[in-house]
Amino acid sequence: MSLVSVNNLLNLGLGIGTDYVPDGEIVINQITTAIEAGYCHIDNADCYYNQAGVGTAIKNCIDRGIVKREELFVTSKVPDWKQGYDSAIKCCKESLRVMGLDYFDLYLIHSPNRPCEDWQKGVLDTQRALETLYREGLVKAIGVSNFALRHLEFILREAEIKPMVNQIEFHAQHQQKAVVEFCKNHNIQVIGWGTLNQGRMFESDIFNSLAQKYNKDIAQIAIKYSLQKDVVPLARSIKKERIISNFNVNDFTISDNDMMLLDKLDGKGFSQRACDEYCKPIKMVPANSQEYTPLKYKRTFKLFNLIPFLTEKKYRWNKTKWFLFGLIPLLKITKKDL
Ligand SMILES: NC(=O)c1ccc[n+]([C@@H]2O[C@H](COP(=O)([O-])OP(=O)(O)OC[C@H]3O[C@@H](n4cnc5c(N)ncnc54)[C@H](OP(=O)(O)O)[C@@H]3O)[C@@H](O)[C@H]2O)c1
Numbered sequence: 001m002s003l004v005s006v007n008n009l010l011n012l013g014l015g016i017g018t019d020y021v022p023d024g025e026i027v028i029n030q031i032t033t034a035i036e037a038g039y040c041h042i043d044n045a046d047c048y049y050n051q052a053g054v055g056t057a058i059k060n061c062i063d064r065g066i067v068k069r070e071e072l073f074v075t076s077k078v079p080d081w082k083q084g085y086d087s088a089i090k091c092c093k094e095s096l097r098v099m100g101l102d103y104f105d106l107y108l109i110h111s112p113n114r115p116c117e118d119w120q121k122g123v124l125d126t127q128r129a130l131e132t133l134y135r136e137g138l139v140k141a142i143g144v145s146n147f148a149l150r151h152l153e154f155i156l157r158e159a160e161i162k163p164m165v166n167q168i169e170f171h172a173q174h175q176q177k178a179v180v181e182f183c184k185n186h187n188i189q190v191i192g193w194g195t196l197n198q199g200r201m202f203e204s205d206i207f208n209s210l211a212q213k214y215n216k217d218i219a220q221i222a223i224k225y226s227l228q229k230d231v232v233p234l235a236r237s238i239k240k241e242r243i244i245s246n247f248n249v250n251d252f253t254i255s256d257n258d259m260m261l262l263d264k265l266d267g268k269g270f271s272q273r274a275c276d277e278y279c280k281p282i283k284m285v286p287a288n289s290q291e292y293t294p295l296k297y298k299r300t301f302k303l304f305n306l307i308p309f310l311t312e313k314k315y316r317w318n319k320t321k322w323f324l325f326g327l328i329p330l331l332k333i334t335k336k337d338l
Contacts, residue, residue, distance in 0.1 A: 015041030017236030031057035055099030
């Protein structure tokens with residue numbers, strides 16, 4: 001029986017983020033270091049393209065007796081382009097196969113549908129798939145990610161099994177107070193991504209001065225801030241010393257006054273995207289020198305998203321298909337005009 005669940009997720013502390021971490025040796029080392037350091041919560045997704053490596057690291061750690069499967073809390077997500085009943089079920093089963101797991105502790109709808117025509121249908125069909133996976137025991141909990149108030153209201157109205165989690169961007173510089181409040185009132189655990197504002201937090205004077213005051217580093221202050229707000233933090237690092245230090249935040253508490261100081265940073269930092277901006281065109285993100293190549297690649301990829309021949313090989317056929325479909329109405333109009 002699983003020893004971890006959404007109900008005690010906050011007690012597990014920081015979860016390790018795996019987005020932008022290249023598959024293979026790098027992600028295997030990252031997850032192995034994290035598990036050895038005591039992390040139990042591993043956040044992954046179909047679209048991080050490193051599931052095989054994450055699965056290998058988990059299996060190695062279990063085989064070496066460092067951890068038991070039931071002590072780990074592993075999350076995966078179905079991306080918006082795999083929304084729909086059959087495709088979501090297929091996606092989950094394929095992720096389990098690639099990772100060598102029997103079940104996920106949490107399975108999420110990664111975001112409301114994009115592009116936004118009829119997002120309700122995509123979300124609802126996917127929700128039904130998650131409910132089936134939950135009933136079959138392939139996922140121990142289900143939830144959503146990047147859902148704003150209107151998406152949450154919709155899903156709560158329609159769901160047979162309510163989402164147990166909403167994973168959203170959350171940190172002092174982007175607090176999404178209304179969404180967090182709504183989730184608390186509806187017994188939905190908030191998991192916060194971008195806890196370190198993807199590296200941008202390190203420029204803040206207030207974070208700097210609090211780090212000095214508490215004799216901690218900025219990342220530890222940011223992680224503790226989330227925990228004291230009852231939001232489960234996720235942070236990503238591929239550096240051994242950072243993976244370890246990020247996890248060790250149990251020996252201090254940020255005072256109420258200092259929490260209020262951090263509260264005032266809301267909206268002051270750069271945020272990749274607010275929940276409510278889903279179903280709108282994505283904002284481009286300025287390049288950040290701290291990020292490694294896959295991130296830059298992903299951003300470039302967004303630019304060329306609409307040009308099928310320039311996209312990554314695995315997307316090329318899908319993009320080309322939609323591109324050709326798009327031509328049909330154009331050809332009809334031209335024919336009529338002639
Ligand atoms: N549901 C969603 O839509 C969604 C969206 C985004 C992210 N997420 C999840 O949330 C996780 C975390 O968010 P994120 O990856 O966007 O960014 P993040 O954790 O806020 O920031 C990661 C950046 O901070 C650096 N860093 C980590 N620890 C540090 C430390 N102690 N000192 C200095 N720099 C440090 C990392 O660099 P180094 O690697 O060099 O240390 C990396 O550049 C993701 O990996 C993913 O699992 C979910």
